[in-house]
Amino acid sequence: xxxxxxxxxxxxxxxxxxxxxxxxxxxxxxxxxxxxxxxxxxxxxxxxxxxxxxxxxxxxxxxxxxxxxxxxxxxxxxxxxxxxxxxxxxxxxxxxxxxxxxxxxxxxxxxxxxxxxxxxxxxxxxxxxxxxxxxxxxxxxxxxxxxxxxxxxxxxxxxxxxxxxxxxxxxxxxxxxxxxxxxxxxxxxxxxxxxxxxxxxxxxxxxxxxxxxxxxxxxxxxxxxxxxxxxxxxxxxxxxxxxxxxxxxxxxxxxxxxxxxxxxxxxxxxxxxxxxxxxxxxxxxxxxxxxxxxxxxxxxxxxxxxxxxxxxxxxxxxxxxxxxxxxxxxxxxxxxxxxxxxxxxxxxxxxxxxxxxxxxxxxxxxxxxxxxxxxxxxxxxxxxxxxxxxxxxxxxxxxxxxxxxxxxxxxxxxxxxxxxxxxxxxxxxxxxxxxxxxxxxxxxxxxxxxxxxxxxxxxxxxxxxxxxxxxxxxxxxxxxxxxxxxxxxxxxxxxxxxxxxxxxxxxxxxxxxxxxxxxxxx
Numbered sequence: 001x002x003x004x005x006x007x008x009x010x011x012x013x014x015x016x017x018x019x020x021x022x023x024x025x026x027x028x029x030x031x032x033x034x035x036x037x038x039x040x041x042x043x044x045x046x047x048x049x050x051x052x053x054x055x056x057x058x059x060x061x062x063x064x065x066x067x068x069x070x071x072x073x074x075x076x077x078x079x080x081x082x083x084x085x086x087x088x089x090x091x092x093x094x095x096x097x098x099x100x101x102x103x104x105x106x107x108x109x110x111x112x113x114x115x116x117x118x119x120x121x122x123x124x125x126x127x128x129x130x131x132x133x134x135x136x137x138x139x140x141x142x143x144x145x146x147x148x149x150x151x152x153x154x155x156x157x158x159x160x161x162x163x164x165x166x167x168x169x170x171x172x173x174x175x176x177x178x179x180x181x182x183x184x185x186x187x188x189x190x191x192x193x194x195x196x197x198x199x200x201x202x203x204x205x206x207x208x209x210x211x212x213x214x215x216x217x218x219x220x221x222x223x224x225x226x227x228x229x230x231x232x233x234x235x236x237x238x239x240x241x242x243x244x245x246x247x248x249x250x251x252x253x254x255x256x257x258x259x260x261x262x263x264x265x266x267x268x269x270x271x272x273x274x275x276x277x278x279x280x281x282x283x284x285x286x287x288x289x290x291x292x293x294x295x296x297x298x299x300x301x302x303x304x305x306x307x308x309x310x311x312x313x314x315x316x317x318x319x320x321x322x323x324x325x326x327x328x329x330x331x332x333x334x335x336x337x338x339x340x341x342x343x344x345x346x347x348x349x350x351x352x353x354x355x356x357x358x359x360x361x362x363x364x365x366x367x368x369x370x371x372x373x374x375x376x377x378x379x380x381x382x383x384x385x386x387x388x389x390x391x392x393x394x395x396x397x398x399x400x401x402x403x404x405x406x407x408x409x410x411x412x413x414x415x416x417x418x419x420x421x422x423x424x425x426x427x428x429x430x431x432x433x434x435x436x437x438x439x440x441x442x443x444x445x446x447x448x449x450x451x452x453x454x455x456x457x458x459x460x461x462x463x464x465x466x467x468x469x470x471x472x473x474x475x476x477x478x479x480x481x482x483x484x485x486x487x488x489x490x491x492x493x494x495x496x497x498x499x500x501x502x503x504x505x506x507x508x509x510x511x512x513x514x515x516x517x518x519x520x521x522x
Contacts, residue, residue, distance in 0.1 A: 250396075
């Protein structure tokens with residue numbers, strides 16, 4: 001009996017000990033000890049770096065809007081001040097357009113800053129993958145390169161908006177339990193950090209228009225490097241950055257991944273998704289990564305399947321002052337509604353605008369994407385286009401003009417019939433004008449010639465605005481040359497040059513207990 005009691009006691013004790021061990025191990029939690037074991041683990045960690053800032057399309061709300069890269073596009077173009085607005089009445093969007101943001105009232109400029117932690121997340125993933133001995137070297141290098149380009153991309157977006165952001169040391173990342181406040185690097189140091197991340201993209205495959213669509217790749221890495229170098233060329237006046245931007249652009253063009261579509265409108269159709277003009281787009285479907293452009297832009301009386309079902313909110317407007325800078329023969333105007341007729345037969349025009357929000361009083365409607373009559377509720381079937389090859393072509397025109405050089409690669413040779421029936425063509429050469437005219441001809445406009453450097457600079461910047469409206473480039477373009485088009489020549493982007501950077505959110509300044517320096521002028 002005593003022996004039996006002893007056996008029972010031993011069994012119970014063993015079970016208790018095992019039970020305690022199960023609790024103590026916490027197998028339901030992900031830790032460095034139990035997660036980074038397989039190639040699948042590394043891929044899952046990498047996928048998490050995309051989520052909710054690159055791949056997930058957010059919507060605008062009264063609490064403001066900057067949730068991801070797509071929302072950054074419209075915030076950037078609204079902040080340019082001269083292109084687009086949001087017709088929700090007196091609201092944060094209009095304060096953003098008129099540059100009224102300040103340290104304590106960011107009007108949406110504060111929403112992106114929190115993503116500086118994402119750079120650290122990517123660095124931690126990279127460090128973990130580097131230590132995984134069971135992954136083949138080629139696969140490990142590709143995973144590290146992908147995480148690096150994601151980190152570099154987010155760092156570039158943050159740098160564009162705020163300048164350098166806090167960057168923890170390797171020791172801080174290795175000891176996250178210790179509360180320390182990393183400093184902001186200098187501009188030069190942070191540019192070097194971004195550059196180092198993006199240069200890892202050489203270990204990635206070229207652009208993929210199939211199953212890998214929506215993931216970073218070698219071509220995108222070069223595109224982002226081009227953007228970084230152009231930003232720095234404008235900021236510093238150092239021609240070396242123009243040369244580095246030229247090298248990155250030439251790699252993209254010579255790589256052969258991309259081509260201009262024959263018609264501008266073809267880029268934005270549902271039937272032509274994932275066309276080869278797209279450098280990057282966030283893949284969209286009706287249940288996830290939903291594209292809500294038309295819900296945001298169209299007035300509620302616009303004749304569309306959306307308004308016959310879910311309705312639209314009458315947000316985005318192209319300012320009439322910007323609309324008037326277009327040549328009326330420009331085929332890109334097909335994506336801008338300057339008039340429309342409602343289902344009830346009411347004709348709404350600039351002269352008879354009906355209302356500000358659900359009409360044309362504030363401006364024309366940037367339809368941009370082809371209306372999707374098969375959309376589900378607010379959600380249309382288009383991928384959300386972030387970067388396009390046309391941007392590379394126009395960037396090359398700008399770069400060559402600034403350097404006074406020709407390129408080692410040629411511009412696309414484009415042919416188009418104008419609205420007057422004239423057959424137009426570009427020369428496919430390697431000069432700044434060759435690259436500019438390739439885009440103009442595609443839009444049904446005649447070629448330019450015999451321009452001075454200053455005249456060509458103005459023409460390139462105007463062409464960029466007409467080609468890339470509502471795609472997020474306008475603010476950066478104007479800042480690069482510290483100018484804004486106002487119809488009467490060029491002035492500074494803002495009377496206060498400090499407005500070229502947004503303020504660090506005051507909450508972060510307080511959290512850092514004096515260790516985080518605010519941007520100048522705030």
